[in-house]
Amino acid sequence: MVRYELGELIDDRPADGIFRVSRAIFDDPAIFDLEMERIFEGGWVFLGIADQARAPHDFFTSWIGRVPILVSRDGEGMLGGFVNSCPHKGSRVAQTMSGNARVHVCPYHSWSFDSAGRNKAIKLKKAGCYAEAFDGQSHDLARLPAFEEYRGFLFGSVSADVPPLAEYLGEAAKLLDLVADQSEEGVELVPGGVTFTYDGNWKLQLENCSDAYHFTSAHPSYIRLLDQRQKSNSQSAVKSVWEKTDYWKEDAEGDVQGGSFSFDHGHVLNWGRFGITDALPLYESAERLAERHGEAKRDWMFNMRNLTIFPNLQIAENASSQLRVIRPISADRTEMRTWCIAPKGESGDARRLRIRQYEDFFNPSGMATPDDTVSYENCQRGFASRVEPWLQGYSRGMSASRTGGNAFSSVIGLAPARSVLADAQLGDETLFHSYYRAWAQRMVGALGA
Amino acid sequence: MSAIDREGAEELLYREALALDSGAWDDWLALYTEDATFWVPAWRDEENVTQDPDSELSLIYYQGRRNLEDRVWRARSGLSVASKPRPRVVHAITNVLLLTANDAQARTSSSFAVHLYDKRSERTHVFFGRYEHALRNEAGDWRIAAKKIVLLNDVIPTVLDFYSI
Numbered sequence: 001m002v003r004y005e006l007g008e009l010i011d012d013r014p015a016d017g018i019f020r021v022s023r024a025i026f027d028d029p030a031i032f033d034l035e036m037e038r039i040f041e042g043g044w045v046f047l048g049i050a051d052q053a054r055a056p057h058d059f060f061t062s063w064i065g066r067v068p069i070l071v072s073r074d075g076e077g078m079l080g081g082f083v084n085s086c087p088h089k090g091s092r093v094a095q096t097m098s099g100n101a102r103v104h105v106c107p108y109h110s111w112s113f114d115s116a117g118r119n120k121a122i123k124l125k126k127a128g129c130y131a132e133a134f135d136g137q138s139h140d141l142a143r144l145p146a147f148e149e150y151r152g153f154l155f156g157s158v159s160a161d162v163p164p165l166a167e168y169l170g171e172a173a174k175l176l177d178l179v180a181d182q183s184e185e186g187v188e189l190v191p192g193g194v195t196f197t198y199d200g201n202w203k204l205q206l207e208n209c210s211d212a213y214h215f216t217s218a219h220p221s222y223i224r225l226l227d228q229r230q231k232s233n234s235q236s237a238v239k240s241v242w243e244k245t246d247y248w249k250e251d252a253e254g255d256v257q258g259g260s261f262s263f264d265h266g267h268v269l270n271w272g273r274f275g276i277t278d279a280l281p282l283y284e285s286a287e288r289l290a291e292r293h294g295e296a297k298r299d300w301m302f303n304m305r306n307l308t309i310f311p312n313l314q315i316a317e318n319a320s321s322q323l324r325v326i327r328p329i330s331a332d333r334t335e336m337r338t339w340c341i342a343p344k345g346e347s348g349d350a351r352r353l354r355i356r357q358y359e360d361f362f363n364p365s366g367m368a369t370p371d372d373t374v375s376y377e378n379c380q381r382g383f384a385s386r387v388e389p390w391l392q393g394y395s396r397g398m399s400a401s402r403t404g405g406n407a408f409s410s411v412i413g414l415a416p417a418r419s420v421l422a423d424a425q426l427g428d429e430t431l432f433h434s435y436y437r438a439w440a441q442r443m444v445g446a447l448g449a
Numbered sequence: 450m451s452a453i454d455r456e457g458a459e460e461l462l463y464r465e466a467l468a469l470d471s472g473a474w475d476d477w478l479a480l481y482t483e484d485a486t487f488w489v490p491a492w493r494d495e496e497n498v499t500q501d502p503d504s505e506l507s508l509i510y511y512q513g514r515r516n517l518e519d520r521v522w523r524a525r526s527g528l529s530v531a532s533k534p535r536p537r538v539v540h541a542i543t544n545v546l547l548l549t550a551n552d553a554q555a556r557t558s559s560s561f562a563v564h565l566y567d568k569r570s571e572r573t574h575v576f577f578g579r580y581e582h583a584l585r586n587e588a589g590d591w592r593i594a595a596k597k598i599v600l601l602n603d604v605i606p607t608v609l610d611f612y613s614i
Binding site: 096097098099190191192193194195196197198199218220221222224225228229232234236237238335339340348351352355356358359363364365366367370371373374375377378 | 489490491492493494495499502503504505506507508509510511512513515516519520522523526528529530531532569570572603604605606607608609610
C-alpha cells in the first residue's frame, strides 16, 4: 500500500525557492512498484538502436520495466517491437541478447513465429482437439501497443496511452540529432557490451549523469592521474579530453563554462565547453561536420554533453561516448547495460582512442564509474532514515535557473523549457527538478494530492 | 638459461596470486615486464569474448606496465571511495598447463576463482574464469609479458579492480 500524498514525497514550491525530494522515493518498495506501473510500464522506454538489428531477421532483446521485449527486423526490413513471451504458456521466445532468426521457435512447446511476430505453426495443431474458438484468437507474439524510431533510437511502450514519440521527445530530440549526425552513416554500438549492477535505486544513476557538482569530489583519483599522465607525457598512457579542457576545474577562468537545459517530460542535458580538441576521436571529422551542419552544431557535437531521455536512456559524451540503459530491479537494486556508442566509419585510430578512453572512465572496471556507484550505495544506506526525510540535493542553481533557453541553445535552434548558465563552480541541481516533475505527473491519481 | 618448466610457471602464477591477495602491489608490478599487456576482454554475446581490443570493447586493456602502476596508485591514493577499505581477496589458481616453453618465453593456461569479500557493502562474490599468461625471460628472471583474463561471470557487482580478478 502506498500511503503517501504527493506533497510528502516531492516538495515543489518555486515561489518559495523550495524543491525537496523525500528519501522514501528511493527506498520504499511500494513506491518502486508504482514506478514500474506508472513510469516504466506506463510510458515510452528506450529499447535499443536500430543498428542492433541491422539486417533482415536480425533481432535483439530488451526490457520495458519487468516485461521482456523482442525487437526484430522482418524480411522486408521493417522493425517491430513485441513482448518476448509465447502466447501459449508465456515462455520467453528469444533467449539471447541478439541474433538472426527467420523463425523463432519457443523452446517449451515449439510454437513458432516469423521475424514479423506472426505465428507460423502450433505443434500438432490438428491432433490437438482445440475448440473452434481457439482459431478466433491471435496466436502471434503480442505487438507493443507503441513502438517508434527516432533517428535510429528505438522506443516502445507496453501502454497504448502515450503521446506520439516526437511529442514525447520534444526539443530533446535535437540532442539525439547531435549524436546521430556525427556520421552520415549514423551511429553504432562498439562490439562488447558491459553490464553491471549496484545496490541502489535507479534514480541515483538518473541523477548522477546530470550531476556537475560531484565530479571533482567523487573522481579526484582520476583527475590526479590525468595530471600525472600529462606531465609524464608517456606514449603508453591514454590521451584524455579532460586534460585538454578546464571547464570542469573549480578555478577555471571565464564566466560561462557550461550549464544545463531541462525539457518537458523529464529529459535533461548538462553540458560543458570542450572546444575542438584532438583529444576527441571526432577531431578527424571536425571540418567535414562544420561544412555539413554548420559550425555552431559542429561545436555542440564537441561539447561535453550528458543527456537523459527519461526514464532509462543516457548518452554521456564526455571522457568518451557511452550509451547507458537503466534497468531498475528493485527499490535498492539496479542493472546498468552500457555500450560505447560511436559514429560509423570513423578511422581505426579514432576508434581505438574512443575505446581506450571509454574503458578508463566508464567501465565498472575503470577508474571513475566505481567511485560513482559506490557512492550510490552509500546514499542508499542513508535513504533508510526518515528522521529528516527531505534531501537537500536539489537546491544549487535555484537562483540561476531561467525559463527558456539562452544564447548557447539558440545557436542550434534548441528551445529548452528551462536553462542554467554555469561557471565552473555552480554545479546546477535544478535540472533534477525536471526528473521529479515528470515523475510527479506520472503519479497523478496514484498518490493523494 | 633454460626453459621454464611447469613447476616454475606455477610458482610464478602463485607468487602473483599471493602478491594480489596480500596487497603487496609493488611486488605484483615487479612481476610484469615494462611493455606488458594486461587484457580483460568484454563479451560480444553469450558465448564469445571480444577478440580485437582496437575495434572492440574490453573491460580492461592496457599496454605498458605504467598503466598498471596508475591503477595501483589510484587504489592506494585515498582519493577513491571505491578503493577503500580494500576488499579482501584470495586468488585460487588451478589447472595450470604449460602450452609452450623455450629459453626465452613460455605460455600458460590456467583457471582462477577469486573470492572477494567487501566489508563496506557486506558482499561476498566469486569472480571466475581463465588466465592466459605469456612469460618472458628477462636476464634470468621470468616475468609476465602478457596476461589475458577471460572473466566468465561478467555482470559486475558494482566494482571490479585489478585485484578482483
